[in-house]
Amino acid sequence: MSTIAAHYFDGKRALRHPVTLVPTGGRIKIVGRDVDAEFESSRVRVSTRIAATPRWIFLPGGGACVSDDNDAIDRLVRERPLQRVVHRMEAHPAFAAFAVLLVAALFWAIVDYGLPYAAARVAEHIPVEAEDALGREALAGMDQFGLAPSGLPEERRAELAARLGALAALAPDAPAYRLEFRSAPIIGANAFALPSGIIVLTDELVALAQADEEILAVLAHELGHVRHRHIMRRLLEGSAIALLVAGVTGDVAAATSLAAAAPTLVLQSKFSRDNEREADAYALGLLRRAGIGPQHFGAILARMEAQAPRGPMLPTFLSSHPATEERKALSGGQ
């Protein structure tokens, strides 16, 4: 075997000694001006190959040799198969191109299937009671800003609560919920699901609806959010996304943190739209059981959109809800 040009460091003093490595049948001789040593090949540890990075040969006793001659060192010690494979992958531009495609596919699979699935399974195991404090604070916060006590007569509220109760009883898997009536002069006609199963219905929505079936359709949608634990899932997905994005962009300077914020925003609004679709599907299923026509859902959505204050138009990829057109088509409305 041929000799290898290297530098020897004793590990005690930062002094470079030019040496020649002479491999001779299971042993390595290190020869230089003031170095003369010999070791069994099996007792030295060689660092793994990474592109043209200098290779280290760690010797028993704390000394080490370093050499740029990667090929010669590969002949000296055979690397473990896995490490050889990794190095070969890193060496080929064609594999890099293939890896880009594979990474894109994996990202898509994780974001579209893996993460939502995992978040849903984990959320199922977290008791709803864990959300109690959050739900209380969310409702108290909204009562302070934007919500006022409901102006609906007691009998009307009881009637709507009873109809929702009857609707929920039709579902084999209806979640525990608590219906709250509020007046919302600023927010307008709407309903929302808050943590711990609180569903808020605004007087304005009751006024906007032309039939109770329309109110029930919206409430069924909110029941879908509660049933599928969308709030807990959003928390879990949010944390996982933050880790995933940080994993990719993490080693760039902190000033590029916007580069991490942007994809996080896009991914989170995608999850939000997915959740809305899931709640829509739940609502339509429940309405069918109750014999309520799905057109009621489409009709109230269209009317809510028509009277909602026009904010700045967001492109779909940043929107928290699917386009209303898509949702109307789903519910068979026009």
Added chain:
Amino acid sequence: MRPEFRGSAAEYFRIWIVNLLFTLLTLGIYSAWAKVRKLRYLYGNTRLDGDSFNYFASARAILKGRVLAVIVFFVYAIVTELVPDSIWVFLAAGVALLPLVLVRALRFNARNSAWRGLRFDFPARVREALPLYLAMPLLIVVTLGLAFPWFMARHKQFVISHHAFGSSPLGCAIPVGKVYGIYFRSGLIIAAMTVVAVLGAMVVSPMAVLVPQAGWLAFLLPVLAIYIAYAFAYAYLQARLTNLAWDNTYGAGVRFTSTLGAIDLAGLYISNLLAIVFTLGLAVPWAVVRTLRYRLQNFAMLVSEETVHEAAPGLVNIGAAGQELGEIFNVDFGV
């Protein structure tokens, strides 16, 4: 004597993408090995006076630290969302643990870095870090932030002056007055550019009425302008603080100097960001390499007398939990 980086963005890209692929395939477990490969490439291709640096941390140690850090992160993220008041408990715990995390992280990194076969070290004791990192948060709150530049000066001084190459320690004395000057001027940069952004927004926003489809653009432009202002102020701070710190650092027979330019650095940050956004992240390795190269080009060691540095006796390996916790919660270890 200047360090130089002999690697290339193309080579690093291939390592980075294979790292990413295996990390995704193993649901994150490979990330510890990926980190070691990445740092071994970056260190190994950085040469000072002809000799390369070496990074030899154990991927297993990093994995252990990383698992702990991810668990802590998830508990923190979920619990603070569910019980918002618990943020105070986590904050208090974070402040209390900061000295420990900081010292352990810097020690892990230093002991796993070497040049000419000699390890670096960070022999500071946690006890020495306590006064600075426990008293300072209080002082910063009491002075409504006025003590912050003073804290940063002391922080950088603590980090640099406790590093050692073998048994040769570094010394560092940062003039606090100059740090205040740097923070004051970066504040002026933000203020001036925010005024420009607001004026610009007042010009652009009527467009939103005329062209409703461009409404989100009128919202985006001021945000972009303020981001650029922030990037400039941040680059100015980074460049000047780093320069000041190294210019006041010395070791046995050696002084240092750093000549980072605020405008160069801001240009790097902004072009890196644009490249990363428009390539959907694929430009990350290129951004890492060119930023590293720029930083190394502007760093120099001035050797006044040849000293043969010797090893510190009895260095043992330590765990990576501090390092990984610090990374996930964005603790700024850097100089």
